[in-house]
Amino acid sequence: MSTENEGNAVPPAPSAPPVPVASPAASPQGSAPDGGAPTTPLPPVPQGAPAAPEQYPAPAAHHPAGPPHGAPGPTPDADQPYGAPAASAADGSWPPPTATPAYGDGGSGGAGAGWGASYQQPAPKPRNGRGGLIAAVLVAALVAGGLGGGIGYTLARGSDGSGSTTVSASDGASQIKRAPGTIANVAAKALPSTVTIEAESTSGEGGTGTGFVFDTQGHIVTNNHVVADAVDGGKLSATFPNGRKYDAEVVGHAQGYDVAVIKLKNAPSDLKPLALGDSDKVAVGDETIAIGAPFGLSNTVTTGIISAKNRPVASSDGSASSKASYMSALQTDASINPGNSGGPLLNASGAVIGINSAIQSSSSGGFGSGQSGSIGLGFAIPINQAKYVAQQLIRTGKPVYAKIGASVSLEESTAGAKITDQGASGAAAVESGGPADRAGLKPGDVITKLDDHVIDSGPTLIGEIWTHKPGDKVTITYKRGGQEHTVDLTLGSRAGDS
Numbered sequence: 001m002s003t004e005n006e007g008n009a010v011p012p013a014p015s016a017p018p019v020p021v022a023s024p025a026a027s028p029q030g031s032a033p034d035g036g037a038p039t040t041p042l043p044p045v046p047q048g049a050p051a052a053p054e055q056y057p058a059p060a061a062h063h064p065a066g067p068p069h070g071a072p073g074p075t076p077d078a079d080q081p082y083g084a085p086a087a088s089a090a091d092g093s094w095p096p097p098t099a100t101p102a103y104g105d106g107g108s109g110g111a112g113a114g115w116g117a118s119y120q121q122p123a124p125k126p127r128n129g130r131g132g133l134i135a136a137v138l139v140a141a142l143v144a145g146g147l148g149g150g151i152g153y154t155l156a157r158g159s160d161g162s163g164s165t166t167v168s169a170s171d172g173a174s175q176i177k178r179a180p181g182t183i184a185n186v187a188a189k190a191l192p193s194t195v196t197i198e199a200e201s202t203s204g205e206g207g208t209g210t211g212f213v214f215d216t217q218g219h220i221v222t223n224n225h226v227v228a229d230a231v232d233g234g235k236l237s238a239t240f241p242n243g244r245k246y247d248a249e250v251v252g253h254a255q256g257y258d259v260a261v262i263k264l265k266n267a268p269s270d271l272k273p274l275a276l277g278d279s280d281k282v283a284v285g286d287e288t289i290a291i292g293a294p295f296g297l298s299n300t301v302t303t304g305i306i307s308a309k310n311r312p313v314a315s316s317d318g319s320a321s322s323k324a325s326y327m328s329a330l331q332t333d334a335s336i337n338p339g340n341s342g343g344p345l346l347n348a349s350g351a352v353i354g355i356n357s358a359i360q361s362s363s364s365g366g367f368g369s370g371q372s373g374s375i376g377l378g379f380a381i382p383i384n385q386a387k388y389v390a391q392q393l394i395r396t397g398k399p400v401y402a403k404i405g406a407s408v409s410l411e412e413s414t415a416g417a418k419i420t421d422q423g424a425s426g427a428a429a430v431e432s433g434g435p436a437d438r439a440g441l442k443p444g445d446v447i448t449k450l451d452d453h454v455i456d457s458g459p460t461l462i463g464e465i466w467t468h469k470p471g472d473k474v475t476i477t478y479k480r481g482g483q484e485h486t487v488d489l490t491l492g493s494r495a496g497d498s
Contacts, residue, residue, distance in 0.1 A: 181348060181349065183289060183301070186346060186348070187289065187301045189350050190212075190274060190350055191241050191299055192241060193212055193271070193272050194210060194211070194213075194240075194241070194292075194343060194344065195210070195211050195212070195220060195238040195239060195240055196239045196299070197220070197226055197238050197342065198236070198237050198238075199229045199236050200229060200234050200235040200236075201229040201232075201234040202233050205229055206229040206230070206235075207339075208296050208339055209223060209292075209339060209341045209343075210222065210291065210292040210293050210340060210342045211226070211238060212274050212291075212352065213274060214261065214273055214274075215273050216269075217263070218271065219261050219262070220238055220262045220264065221259070221260075221355065221386065221390050222342030223258050223260060223342040223357050224253045224254055224255055224259060224325070225258060225325075225341065226341050227250055227260045227262060231250055231253060236248045236262060238262070241298070241299045244268070246266065246268075247264075248262045248264050248265060249262060249265065251263050251393055251397060252392075252393030252394065252396070252398060252399070254393065254399030254497065255323050255497040256324075256325055256401055256497060257325065257327070257386070257389045257399060257401075257466065258315070258325035258327070258357055259381065259390060260342075261393045261394055274344055274346075274351075275350065275351045275352065276351060276352050276383050277346075277347050277349075277352055277353045278383075279353050279382035279383045280384055282306055282309065282330060282347070282353050282382075284305075284306050284308060285305055286305060286348070287303065287304075287305055287347065287348040288306055288345055288346065288347065289301060289302070289303050289334065289345070289346040289347075289350075290304070290334040290335070290336055290340060290344075290345050290356055290378070291344055291346070292337075292339055292340030292341070292342075292343030292356060293340070294335070294337035294339045294340050294374075295337055295339050295373075302336070304335070304376075304378075305332065305333060305334075307331045307333050307376075308330075309331070310328045310453065311329045311330070311331045311379060312326075312457070312459060312460040312464075313326070313327050313328075313329045313379045313463065314326050314459040315358045324459070325357075326459055326466060327357065327381050327385075328382070328463045328464055328466075329354075329357070329358070329382070329463075330380045330381075330382055331378070332379075332380060333378070335376075335378075336356050336359050336374055337373050340378075341356060341357060341358075342355060342356070342357075343355070343356045345380040353382070355381045355386050356378060356380050357379055357380060358378070359375075359377060359379065360377035360379075385466070388469065396495075398496050399495070399497065400493055400494070401466060401470075401494045401495075402469055402491040402492070403434075403435070403465065403491060403492050403493065404434070404435045404441075404465060404489065404491065405430065405434020405492055406429060406431065406434070406436035406437075406441055407424060407427075407430075408420065408447070408458035408462070409458050410458045411457075411458075413456065413457045413458075414456045414457070415456070416446040416455050416457070417455050417456075417458045417460065417461035418444070418445070418446045418447075418458070419436070419442065419443050419444060420443060421444070430442060430443060434492055435489045435490060435492045436489065438489065439476065439487045439488070441476070444480070445478045445480050446479045448477050448478060449475075449476070449477035450464045450474055450475070450476060450477075451474055451475050465491065468491055469491070470491055470492060470493030471491065471493070473488060474488070474489060474491060475487070475488050476489060
């Protein structure tokens, strides 16, 4: 894809003003104060779901379905699309029994739109003999007459006889210092602690995603779908912006949360973990900065705002055997594309508030990959949840999920999460002696609230439950026979993804 400026003539350079004899050097430009500071389409879920921006590249196109307000839908990881397939029932703990949303672009090797994508080098291949992306050079002429004071310039005549003139900033004007809190300053602090991850399966399939330094021991946090190909004997590597590349291994991964932790082999001693923020304190309208490797273009920085909170999102790679991931996501309009998956979403001070995981995407692909790009709807796993999961994976290697012990319908609905008549694989819909059973919940009950969060479907309930930890006490509001009831229950736990 060419970004050349077509149809616009380049303006001619202005005539150079006469150069005074022995003219004094212009005063250098003043410096700013110094400072410092630290995705694949989902299977249709009730009411549509976002796609995750999975690792780059993913061969299959996203199949997004726009989710209605408050309705969960598969979201593509920062590489997958939004929208998930309807399912009959799902355990409030994990996993859902039927097809789920697919990650928007690549990652785990799924055949359809989703995380799974065939492995390629992270950088786009050259096209038309000019490279993957051809940047257009826009030449602007600055007329200096009348500008006085702090702008220094030098006029030099070309030796080619064309009479062209160039304008160069003086040495003083190029010494720019950026204040703390500027995007450039935040990016400069965070980039050295982000990595581009390449995962390859034993069959040669794989893709590219992003991760960030979690601690000084060499642990890197990313998305599960970014490293899924390398879990069973595959190859895994992480490359820093300075070019240092390290082999890595998977410490633990959580399919349901879409969080994974890898560890660098022979990790350097100068690692600087990114500061973690508090995602519970994020407000709509807060500035955001995303770092990742969209379409294999490593170390890319984009900006935006938090456009919504607690967005129910379900995502998967779209394959028949895929299990969905569920989140109550932070929504951002920062540009997130395939390859951004697993990268940090930062606040204005440079603290991590989320892990970029999925995107709402249109069906048209870009860059010749068949993958869709950003349309301004990206979804990130809140860092408070991701931190808890990552710490569990480092300690035990396995995820732990909170659960209510009841199977709920995944069919499209706006009325609530209905407890099914039968659970997955013929099991009871309400686990005997489980939290829901002890609270008196029964098949046919429709859960409409968890604490003060409105529940409009099964996936929304699962996403909300997983923002809690086992042992947390929650208030469930449900309807039975047209009558509304409220009951308190203590969440149970389930270890592992099986």
